[in-house]
Amino acid sequence: MSFSLIPALELLFTDQRVRTDADTLAHYGLDWTRIYQPAPSAVVFPKCIEEVQALVRLANQHQIALVPSGGRTGLSGGAVASQGEVVVSFDRMEALRDFNPIDRTVVCEAGVITERLQQFAQEQGLYFPVDFASRGSSRVGGNIATNAGGIKVVRYGLFRDWVVGLKVVTGTGEILSLNNGLIKNATGYDLRHLFIGSEGTLGLIVEATIKLTRAPKALSVMVLAVPELQGIMQVFNTCRHQLDLTAFEFFSEKALKHVLTRGHVQRPFESESPYYVLLEFENQGVTEQELALQLFEKAVEQGWVVDGVISQSDAQAQALWRLREDISESIAPKKPYKNDIAITIANVPPFMQALDAVLAREYPDFEVVWFGHIGDGNLHINVLKPDELAMADFVSRCQQVNQWVFDLVRQHQGSISAEHGVGLTKQPYLGYTRTAAEIALMRGIKQVFDPKGIMNPGKLL
Amino acid sequence: MSFSLIPALELLFTDQRVRTDADTLAHYGLDWTRIYQPAPSAVVFPKCIEEVQALVRLANQHQIALVPSGGRTGLSGGAVASQGEVVVSFDRMEALRDFNPIDRTVVCEAGVITERLQQFAQEQGLYFPVDFASRGSSRVGGNIATNAGGIKVVRYGLFRDWVVGLKVVTGTGEILSLNNGLIKNATGYDLRHLFIGSEGTLGLIVEATIKLTRAPKALSVMVLAVPELQGIMQVFNTCRHQLDLTAFEFFSEKALKHVLTRGHVQRPFESESPYYVLLEFENQGVTEQELALQLFEKAVEQGWVVDGVISQSDAQAQALWRLREDISESIAPKKPYKNDIAITIANVPPFMQALDAVLAREYPDFEVVWFGHIGDGNLHINVLKPDELAMADFVSRCQQVNQWVFDLVRQHQGSISAEHGVGLTKQPYLGYTRTAAEIALMRGIKQVFDPKGIMNPGKLL
Known part of the structure; x- marks a missing residue:
């Protein structure tokens, strides 16, 4: 008896959760790279871990390639399905649950949107610090699969640093509950860290326990005009001895010009300079603003910096951030x-x-x-x-x-x-x-977790 | 022609760096567990990575079991050699080099003693925050192999969080340079994190690039008497919303009695209580001490805490730490x-x-x-x-x-x-x-890195 893919999927995913119409295939077959031709066989929308497991078992029996799909905001084609794969969308798995105020953890299904997690943390008087431009579309599972970074890494680290538990379905259909929200756990290889950044090639990330933290107190933003590259390093080194930097970003005059051309924001000060840095720091006490001004004066004396501005309100801080955050959008037409x-x-x-x-x-x-x-x-x-x-x-x-x-x-x-x-x-x-040698070892690991080679094939390795 | 182990080792390790005398075998065959009978065949003292690689290649050819040996301060027998293994001591690989003040990194050979790394950081006006009782004997390689934790994890995380580069020799004798000191690197499976905590079963850790950080400003220590377990959680939760805790430790009255019996330190206050917490926080500005006193008053009002003391000097802070840090030594005779x-x-x-x-x-x-x-x-x-x-x-x-x-x-x-x-x-x-399922996957990974099963056999798996 021959195997027929779509009816088999429809047995697992009832209520029209198998889609094969052209629009859906085109939409879910692409990420933000836009340079590939989407061509999946079908898109499925699991609602729970057991359905994901059943799908992976079916895929093993019939050698079906699976491509995980979060917010598809990736820029490297990791979520592209152009070879007749089945796309596994996590759009219907977006529950946030089991908030634990003592451990400051919350369990997120893979489809939780990054911004929703940030908002949830805020609602609890806490903070989820990993942040980047695609926050409104990207999803937790994809963030983990690519170990997302963004604009606060200098203080808060990468997505990796906030995952205290991870539930995955391996390429053979095993459900693993990795690390269970623990801070310390010295019981063998940390498979959680192996899955973080594995781009769906070892298995599907279905759920994560995410750590939250204390919200920062008032944040101040400075933008500085830096005439030479080496000055950026000096400013960085001096500032972080004194201030708890939450961001230290850089952009060129050329980048700034593209932002200014759109007319939404003003040049931060009169001086033009080949380079600018934007730094953000937390005002823990009453002394940081004063410290920042002293550092600014020192930087000017040393010739590292020729001009600068410091935010006096949250609105000003946000306006200064626009200079940096709007670059991508401003150059998109090019x-x-x-x-x-x-x-x-x-x-x-x-x-x-x-x-x-x-x-x-x-x-x-x-x-x-x-x-x-x-x-x-x-x-x-x-x-x-x-x-x-x-x-x-x-x-x-x-x-x-x-x-x-x-x-x-x-x-x-x-x-x-x-x-x-x-x-x-x-x-x-x-x-x-x-x-x-490393690539050969990675292939060996892939073979252990996904012997049939059905998990996001052709990606990464 | 039959293979003779000791002469073969002596070809690789000249200048009496192969030891087989009974004292050396007994010393290097045991860690702090003390419940095993040491019985290695030999102890070797490599001076560089290439010698380690040559040893592993020899071990592969002749199926020789290798046991890595750092400070042997482990409490689980991970460094025990009781089956005729060859012990690979890193005592002669203790160079600290390539300090980079911009990246705040330093390269440590596997044999660098933890306390030496801490001192080195201090000499540079920086800080290495992972700290534990065996700091004077434990070595960087062993700390990484077990992902050491200790008393500052609540603020600074585990040893894992400070390793930005790792050089290892795999079970097949490949030298891998993992991550090269980068903060961000999304290029496939992070083998560095796989080696951290692998207890020498995948290969030998020979060198690490360690991140340093800003030294904390003045630290204050509080010891509080807490009558009920649940109160500890309340104190913890309240404090960390307001203060940047660098430690939050706990001990029982029974533990305290053992420390006091030795007569080196005094009871911190008159009240006796079944439980005590010791918390340490950083004085970033001028307000933290005041905040801490407010928190103390609130905790007393709520009945979570019945008595307490806060350090007024570094000497007092150190004396308070003794109450917690001397417990292990005080109960050792038992x-x-x-x-x-x-x-x-x-x-x-x-x-x-x-x-x-x-x-x-x-x-x-x-x-x-x-x-x-x-x-x-x-x-x-x-x-x-x-x-x-x-x-x-x-x-x-x-x-x-x-x-x-x-x-x-x-x-x-x-x-x-x-x-x-x-x-x-x-x-x-x-x-x-x-x-x-996890253990089976770990065995599969072990097989990829160490197909002959010669790296610390019998440990972990």
């Missing part, structure tokens, strides 16, 4: 080719200088917009498409640029993907950051 | 049988009540001394040997007690080893915390 690389913080100036020189020499017609989370050594390199260049030609030329970028990344012992994952777009370049 | 369990923080009172009831019923002649890192849900349960009971009988009865303890741990979804690892002593009980 179809930027994005790279998201990481190096050690000390390597930021030499890396940027080397890359600027290469790009100016090899690609003088490309405008390169720099910004990033410099407190984490994480740079977003956006190459803007010249208006006259066709999209396909532009992408093809940018893929040539990749070789230059990634060669420099390797020379500086950096990472070709700081927080966007590997997915499809970075998979050919994985060897720039990980050795052949 | 040959305590130690358990080190973790549960979620909210589960501490019900767990303790349930265990107290069981122990009082089943083992009325045993004195049980409780203390622990309650802010992490980590309890040290010390059963003292009655004077009249022979040691062997005592251990055998305690192993019966284990069933009761671990049954309760499992019921509360806790961990049978919070920070001491599994090693030999907890290996028979691993199934109380990890499922059969």
Whole structure:
């Protein structure tokens, strides 16, 4: 008797939770990369862990490839289904439950939207600190699968640091409850950390126990004009000895110009400068503002900084954040080719200088917009498409640029993907950051968890 | 031609760095558990990574079991060599180098003693926050292999959180440089986190890049008398909303009595109480002391606390710490049988009540001394040997007690080893915390990294 996929799925997912219409397939087959042709066989919407398990068992029997689908805000094609896969959407698994005020933990199903988790924490008088631009669409499961980072890492770390328990369905259909919300647990390999950042290739993340924390007291924002790269490092080093920085971001004058062009925000001060830093700190007591002003004066004396502004209200702080946060949207019409690389913080100036020189020499017609989370050594390199260049030609030329970028990344012992994952777009370049031995070991681990190779095949490895 | 172990080792480790004398074998074959008979074949002292790699290759060819040896301060037998293994001591690999003031990182060879790392940080005007009683003997490699915790976890996390790069030699003799000091790196499975806590069963940790941090400003210590368990939770919850706690420790009156008996320290105040908490917080500004006093008054009003004291100087703070830190030494003459369990923080009172009831019923002649890192849900349960009971009988009865303890741990979804690892002593009980499916997956991973099974065999799995 031959196996028929859709009826088999419909037995598991009743109430029209198997979708095969063209719109749904197109919508759920793509993430934010937009450069692939979506072509899944079906999209299913499980409501509980047991349904996910039943699906994985079916997929094992019949060698069905599964692609997990959260908010699909990824930029590396990790959630793309273009090979007839079945997409497993977590849209119907978005319960938040079992809030524990003593442990400050809450259990999130994989489909909980990041912003909902942040709001929930706020409703409890607490704080969930991992934050990034796609907060309104991205979902907890996807955040964990890619170990999301964002704008508060310098103080609060990565998504990894907030997962105290993880429930997964492995490639063989086993349900694992990993770590159960414990802080300390020295009983063998921490499989939780193996799943974090595994991009759905070992199994499906179905639920997480997330730690919350004390809400920060009043936050102040400073924006500083920094004439030289090395000055950024000096400012960073000086500030964090004195202040509990919650963010330390960087952007170039070119990036700022794109934001100002939209007309939503004003230049923060008259001086123009090739680089700017935005730093945010917590006012724990009454002394931080004063300290910040002293640091500013010192930075000006030393010539690291030529101008600056400090927020006097939450509204002003938010307005200053716009200068940094609106960059991506402002350059979107220029179809930027994005790279998201990481190096050690000390390597930021030499890396940027080397890359600027290469790009100016090899690609003088490309405008390169720099910004990033410099407190984490994480740079977003956006190459803007010249208006006259066709999209396909532009992408093809940018893929040539990749070789230059990634060669420099390797020379500086950096990472070709700081927080966007590997997915499809970075998979050919994985060897720039990980050795052949490491990749072979990763394949061995994949084989242990997913012997049939049905979990997000073709991604990462 | 037959293989002869010692001459082969002597070819690799010149200058008398292969030792087979009885004293050395006895010394390096044991950790702090003291209940095993040491019987290694030899002890070797590599000076560099390449020598470690050559040893592992030799061990692969000739199926030689290797046991890594740091400070051997473990309490679970993870570093015991009692089966003719070759002990790999990291005593000659204790270089600290490549301090990077911008990234605040330093590269440590596996043999660096914890306290040396702390001192080094201090010399740079920085801070290495992971701290525990064996700081003067334990070594970085062993700390990483067991993911050490200690007394500052509530603020600063575990050893895991401070390892930004890791160099290992796998069971097949591959050298891996994992993560290279990066903060963000989303390029596949984080093998660094897999090695942290793996107790030497996947390979040998040879070097780590360790992150340092800003030194805390003045620290204050409070000791509070708490009549009821539930009050501890209330105090904890209230305090950490207002103060940046750097420690939240707990001990019982029984534990305190043992410390006071030695005559080195005084009772902190007149009131006696079944439980005490010691909390430490950072004085970031000028307001924390005042806040702490307000919190104390509130706790007294609510009946959570009946008495208390706050340090007015560093010397006083250190004296108060003695009340908690001297417990282990004070009860040592009573040959305590130690358990080190973790549960979620909210589960501490019900767990303790349930265990107290069981122990009082089943083992009325045993004195049980409780203390622990309650802010992490980590309890040290010390059963003292009655004077009249022979040691062997005592251990055998305690192993019966284990069933009761671990049954309760499992019921509360806790961990049978919070920070001491599994090693030999907890290996028979691993199934109380990890499922059969998890253990099977761990074995699969072990097979990938150590196909010949030569890395610390018999430990953990």
